Amino acid sequence: MSWNAEFTECFDRCATTMRFTAYLMCGDWHEAEDVMQAAFLKLYLAGPKLARRDGLEPYLRQIVVRTFLAERRRVRWRRERVTDTPPELPEPAGMPEDKVVLWQALATVPPRQRAVLVLRYWNDLSVEETAAALRCSAGNVKSQGSRGLAVLRRTLGPDFGDLPVEV
Structure with missing residues (x-):
């Protein structure tokens, strides 16, 4: 199978998942789209040089996380600006309120800790896979996971549902 065909198959299979993973880390659909597209571009360019192509999804997830973290380091000088528009909420209608609250609280967790929490608890990766x-x-x-969970617990308060005890 040619690299273009393999890449197309990988994109079709993983695009939605990678975009949502990026969204959970950055909290903005537009930024998540940018992170996902940059990650797929990096994968496409690296593809012909890869010795093995049987593990593209974990490699792509790694690229998404690194792209997100690099972007956070690059734009650290930017500060949040107060606007008249409310923060972006998840698109699906009828989503349980506790999920919406959890996603908003996730935005208060520092980027690296947030990446650990998303990979461990949303993508269900093991500690070793996350590492x-x-x-x-x-x-x-x-x-990092323990610290991130502590931030979530402080943000959400004691009345929110049970968060995992350890990472």
């Missing part, structure tokens, strides 16, 4: 995606140690994943 591989972030290029860090398993211990770092555990500590």
